[in-house]
Each structure stands twice: as C-alpha cells, then as structure tokens.
Amino acid sequence: MKKYLDDLEATIQDRKNKDPQESYVASLFEEKEKIISKIKEESEELAEAFRENDPSSIKHESADLLFHLMVLLSEKNIPFDEVLLELKKREGVSGHEEKKSRK
Numbered sequence: 492m493k494k495y496l497d498d499l500e501a502t503i504q505d506r507k508n509k510d511p512q513e514s515y516v517a518s519l520f521e522e523k524e525k526i527i528s529k530i531k532e533e534s535e536e537l538a539e540a541f542r543e544n545d546p547s548s549i550k551h552e553s554a555d556l557l558f559h560l561m562v563l564l565s566e567k568n569i570p571f572d573e574v575l576l577e578l579k580k581r582e583g584v585s586g587h588e589e590k591k592s593r594k
Contacts, residue, residue, distance in 0.1 A: 496571060497571075499561060500561060500571050503516055503565045506520075507520050507565065519562050519566075526562055526566060527563075530559050533555040533556040533559050536548075536552045537552035537553055537556050
C-alpha cells in the first residue's frame with residue numbers, strides 16, 4: 492500500500508503543471524481556495540457518512556479526503572512521509588499529553 496501512496500503522490504506532483512482545463516488536480520493548484528473548499532467538503536461528507544453508520548460511504552469519503560489532503564500537502568511541498576513521521580513520533584504518547592505539548 493505504501494507504494495501506491497508514493498505513486499499517487501508522484502502523480503499529483505506531476506499534474507501540478509498540467510493544463511487546468513484538462514486536469515482536475517491542476518485546476519485545484521490553479522485556485523488554492525478550491526483545495527481548502529474540497530478539504531472542508533470531504534470532511535463534512537465523511538462526518539455525515541460516519542453519523543449515518545454507512546461503511547461503504549465512510550470508505551469512499553475517507554479516500555476522497557485523503558486524496559485532497561495529499562493535494563494540499565503537495566501544494567505546500569510537504570511529502571506525505573513527513574506526515575507519517577509525525578504520527579510515528581506520537582506513538583506511545585497519550586493524545587492528551589501530545590496536545591498539551593503543543594501549547
């Protein structure tokens with residue numbers, strides 16, 4: 492699965508410079524606010540799928556949110572691996588303690 496995420500990240504990066512009329516991803520990079528809007532939209536749709544206890548929709552909306560998160564990270568030149576490393580650093584640390592450490 493990690494290879495798939497790496498390949499997806501490379502595809503997103505490649506499409507940054509494509510014609511926005513021909514590439515959905517390029518159109519997101521052209522209008523940065525669209526990235527924010529999509530993150531919000533997909534988060535809301537995932538929350539609704541969770542509320543409705545719909546496993547199929549939860550998977551679908553999770554994939555949509557993850558994809559748009561990867562677009563956002565690409566826009567800011569943050570490799571997905573850095574997010575995974577951030578998660579790894581938190582391993583074994585209470586969520587309450589981790590949150591306190593950020594204040």
